[in-house]
Amino acid sequence: MSSLHGVEARLEGALEPLGLSLGKFGLLSNLMAAGEPLPLRALAERCACVRSNITQLVDRLEADGLVTREADPQDRRSVRAGLTAKGRARHAAASLALAEAERDVLAPLSEAQRDLLVTLLRSLRSGT
16 A cells, blocks of 8 residues: 555656646546536546535636536536636646656566556456
8 A cells, every 4th residue: 555655646746746636637637538518426426536525626626727617508506617728738738747757657667567567457446
């Protein structure tokens, strides 16, 4: 677990200069993948967290000008979050920063070890 926390800290550190955390990056990534604004409840499901956490993340990202809130045209009670141009640009920069950090984290491993690690992590994620 300490190795996991160490890797997480290094990845968080790569995002920090961009004003992002892994949670914020995950939310931006889900909006990028969707290609359109999403209801907050759908974002909560995609990010696998409770809606109150999504609301707080959206609040912070909205304050930074990275996302906007808009009424859901299909449900007047619902609010959708959408990316701004600044949000798309910040996501692109963060993707590059994370890719570099991941390369640094994996640098001590041989190619065979990296392949094995990916296989093992996929097994852990899927539970098989």
